[in-house]
Amino acid sequence: MTETKTKKQANTLLQSALQSQAHQDSLGAAQDYRHVLELDPKNKQAWYGLGLIEQQNGRTADARAAYEKALETDPKFMSALYSEAFLLRSSDPDRAIELLKRAVAADPKSTTIQLQLGNLLAGQHRKGEAEDVFRHAVAVDHRILPQVPEEFRVSVSR
Template identity: 45%
Template sequence: MKHRPLLAGLFGAAVLATGAISWAVATRSDMFAESKAPAPAYQEADSLLRKGIQQDRNHDHAGAAHSYARVLELQPQNKYAWYDLGYAAEEVGNTDDARRAYERALTIDPAFSPALYNEALLLKKSKPDQAMALLERAMTADPKSAATAHYHIGLIWSRKGRDRQAVTEFRQAVAINPSLLSEVPRTYRESLSKH
């Protein structure tokens, strides 16, 4: 399940592995500080980015991808547009394009936690060690993401059959955010309540 919050002056996308786990919302104000484009291009890029987000919310992912591509024509170094382009690709099941777009966002800003997180979730099953490294980077970049990152690292350890490491990660996640306890796989919940 995926979730796409849009609040007045804020934008973000969250890939939810479960219904209750979300990711960070990034501000767009620094997009303009980073850009070298003339002021009208800021406005056009902002308008296109908002349009793309709305198109994604309306499940028009092809239209959203077109809007994000137009932003990138105006501002090739716009990490938000690359990130959103990845999100749109992921929504239609094109994980290779999604990953490439997240990588481009991370080339621009290696500490861009939403891209770190989404790429990690894409790699969770196929490249679990790489996914854990990305989640660790996401926690460093955005300490508010620690609970969710620990939770997903716990899931990865669980899939690897490394129960002790999984319990450690789940325990850290629940210590930060007790509401995650209900998301922890049942086989680990008992271990968490013993300590």
């Protein structure tokens, strides 16, 4: 099969997987994602979609492996960075912090990710780092100040 034809087939399967997932058919979506990966083993969208399905089904180790495969293909893939960090926030907070820091570095204007990072740092008793992250987030968009934990609001609003 030619490379162009393979790529086209992979894209068609990817669209089918996304449609199946949108219609709550995770079994069909997972099957299509796996077919995409047979054709294109470095397809970050397919790895990410598979990760979401595994996470929804409580298979966290498989979800994490799929997110890692997506990140091997694109280390700045925001969706995979965020989803894996969310998955690990309780079980491996240090890894979750590392992933969120990478996400912030990839998109320094994303206040949502900065708030998540700041909250995780605060929860790990890393108050100085949390304050710095909250300060940066508020500098990007002052309207998020009410979302910053109360103990940090005064110091980050200066």
